Amino acid sequence: MGHGAALQRRLHLRRRHRDRRRVDDLSGVGVLRADPGDRRVAQETSGAVPVREGRLIVSNTLELARFVTTLRFADLPAEVVTKAKEIALHAWGVQLAASTLPWSAQVYRFVESQGGVPESTVVNYGLRTSAINAAFVNGSFSHGFEMDDNHARTGTKLGCVTVPTATAFGERDHMSGEDFLTAIVAGYEVATRVGLTIRPGLDVQSAHPTGSVGAFAAAATAGWLLGLDEQTMAHALGGAGAQRSGLNEIPTSGRGHLKRTFGGMAAAGGIRSALLAREGLTGPLTTLDLGSGFTRTFGVDESTIGNLTEGLGKEWEILTVHYKIYAQDGYIQPMSEAFEKLRARHPFRTEDIASVWLGTNSLAHDDIIGPITDPQDVTDAQFSANYSAALYLVKGGAAFDEYTEENLHDPAVRDLASRVTLTVDREIEDDHVRFRPRGAKVSVTLKNGDEYHETVKDLRKMAPEDLDEKYRNLSRRVLDEERSEKLLETAHQLDAVADLSTVTPQLVGERQNP
Structure with missing residues (x-):
């Protein structure tokens, strides 16, 4: 896509975002808060919820989709904006450092061999490839050395999913820093709530937390930047439920390096769901309802199903995210x-x-x-x-x-x-x-x-100055001091960035030949 066409696309998407209307009465779009055991709710709706054979689908998926599609930068409290900037800076630092590791080079060579439309940049190497491939490899870098951010109550590491996704589409479509940050918040708020809902079943299933819910984060992040409407976003989230990946398989013989790619897998899966939904591919609107496919897989019951929507847009789970101090599993x-x-x-x-x-x-x-x-x-x-x-x-x-x-x-x-x-x-x-x-x-x-x-009793939280120092230590494995400080300053002022494609060149280091 040429710069002129991309600019027109960006303006079109920005108009769509600007024209969204907040609707606090969710029942007005047919999202009903009913007894989760009652699948035969009878109530007049506007038609946003499908009726099949007399059955009204009561959909948490639609409620989350409405939250994502109506979320605006102006809705975000100042501390949430600051947190999203921190997460972006932290993820970029980890990506830069981990890109130099042998298993990261293997992932890079795979993506390089796939070709792809030159839409988005691979961190450090500078290769421009499709947005989905760039998010995959950068997400793998970001999850590549056990230095992620972490949402303690769910065990999810979503910086390796949301930031690569938002960076790829932000660059491709020339989105603003405000758009970039809002999309990251949308991804975190959706995925952490899914994680809280299925957490008890994760351990039973030996399922990797980030691999299990990360696709929801990427679908919400990409869907927001793509300007999906509520119904299409719901289909994207429905598709994300089918994109789960990653097992907590840690045998005494070793787990190999596959785990490093779980962030990238989740990013690519969620992006795929959003792009397919945009093309008209439909999915189940009940993925996150009690008794439906995804929740049934993890044994969700009435004790946790409310975590999906309680406090949505008022209590911000992203604020509870912390950053690893040591390069090791969170329990160590x-x-x-x-x-x-x-x-x-x-x-x-x-x-x-x-x-x-x-x-x-x-x-x-x-x-x-x-x-x-x-x-x-x-x-x-x-x-x-x-x-x-x-x-x-x-x-x-x-x-x-x-x-x-x-x-x-x-x-x-x-x-x-x-x-x-x-x-x-x-x-x-x-x-x-x-x-x-x-x-x-x-x-x-x-x-x-x-x-x-x-x-x-619990992990020490990093102060902002400690986070900046961690970023410096990581990024300077690829960038010189001047460029590292420039990216740090850019991250602190992301809400003032007019076009994210001006930021991604700062993520490219000296050319590597993995």
């Missing part, structure tokens, strides 16, 4: 934080450690950070509690510079890892069952008999 993060606190109070030497004890919850112990005790690659190391504890204590950190092939085989780390014990702690387990925090306990026993103990 509080252990590293505990060691950091212990070392600040008791500067013991690594060679004086006799043994280490770690306390976590049963889910983490049995299925996530406990199975792999002898990691054979960096991905497995980031999900191995005993290795990661030893890595932090020996190397003094657990970030990008510590999780390396060299340290994977370091004799001192391996020796200490063999003396680390992981168990289920009853207090941490009870807290996790009730509130799902990422807590842990640690104990370090020295050879002289001294013992040091620390409990972290």
